[in-house]
Amino acid sequence: MMQSKTILNVYPDxxxxxxxxxxxxxxxxTGGPADILAFPRSIKECQQLLDYANENHLPITVIGNASNLIVKDGGIRGLTMILTKIKKITSHENLVVAESGAALIDVTKAAQANSLTGLEFAAGIPGSVGGAVYMNAGAYGGDIENVVTGAEVLTPDNHILHLNHKQLDFGYRHSSVQDHHQIVLSATFALTTGIAEKIQKQMDHLNALRAxxxxxxxxxxxxxxxxxxxxFAGKLIHDAxxxxxxIGGAQVSMKHAGFIVNVDHATATDYLNVIAHVQKTVYDQFQVHLETEVRIIGEDPKQD
Structure with a gap:
């Protein structure tokens, strides 16, 4: 772990x-340890960390708000960056620009405060902007691809690119960012002028449904x-x-079958075992393969 000690000296700030x-x-x-866990506060710090990882041949993992994520119990090797400190949100006319670590919920609040409609569907999505673009997050009939016109990304070789909507190649829970192992730095949302009170009412309605x-x-x-x-995945799981x-502390939710909840000090392994059992049972009963939406990263724990 010589590199681990060095990084603290190289980037003390x-x-x-x-x-x-x-x-x-x-x-x-849940989730095991990250060898090196960094919280950059700017794009420049992201680039510095990426340079360090590349120079030292360290694998790099990027995490946003970690809301639709399972980190295996063996943890993550190399350098892991959590981007939630890069969270500036600005607006101009009908555009809202948000940095990757900004909470998507905060972006919806900024839009409402500026009487901009189109993001209400995301009012309760707990992820970050970067994660939302990465996986084309959606809810209640809306998807990120409907409102994002472009994004700024960092490539694996540390170049900043501006991707337009077409280049982002959005699909169901997919974007080109996944394919090219890029890091979302910011996204631009193009919205429509609306009435702040009506926007808030719709956000409140959707949040009440969610709750x-x-x-x-x-x-x-x-x-x-x-x-x-x-x-619908939840209905299949319910019908099964x-x-x-x-298993262990992870349970298929009694409130919504599409969720797995931590009811008693669950481990990531508990989660993965429940997922595997649900997939097998649903396939055996209905011949439908349930593909995971949640991002699963990291290493399996070492066996004793």
Whole structure:
């Protein structure tokens, strides 16, 4: 771990932690340690960290708000960056520009404050802007691709690119950022002038629906599975009789079958075992393969 010690000396002004448990940061409250965990506060610091990783041949992992994420119990090798300190939001006319670490919920609030409509669907999505662009997040009939006109990204070889909507190549829970292993730095949202009170009313309505249907009172990684063609994942899981199924501390939510919640000090391995059981059971009963929407990263724990 010689490189681990060196990075603290090379970048004393960047917040860096060694061998830090990622369970402190994920919404599931699970996850093993990151060898090096850095919290850059600017694009320049992102570039400095990426340079260091490249020069020292370290794998690099980027995390936003860690809301739709499972980090395996073995943790993450190399350098991990959490971008939630890069969170500036600005607006001009019908555009809102938000840095990658900004909470998507805060962007919807900024839009409402400026009487801009189009982002109401995202009022309760707990992810960051970077994560939302990365996976084309969506809810209640809206998707990020409908409102984002472009994004600024950092390439693996440390060049900043401006990608337009076409270059982002959005698909269902997908963008080109995934394919090219890029880091989202900021995104531009093009919205429409509306009435602030009506925008707020719609946001309140959708948040009330979310609270009524989703297990927001328990740690979870959000919606676990993608919507299979012609079906709804939650209904398939419910119809398979899996609500309440539990391994260790991870349980298929009794409130919404599409969620897996941490009810008793769950581990990431518990989550993955529940996911595997749900996939097998649903396939056995309905011949439908449930593909995970949640991002699963890191290494398996070492066996004793």
């Amino acid at each position: 960047i917040d860096i932690l060694m061998n830090e448990p990622l369970s402190k940061y994920t919404h599931t409250l 009524a249907k989703q297990p927001l009172d328990l740690p979870s990684c959000g919606s676990v599975f993608k919507r299979p063609a012609g079906h 009789g899996l609500q309440g199924f539990q």
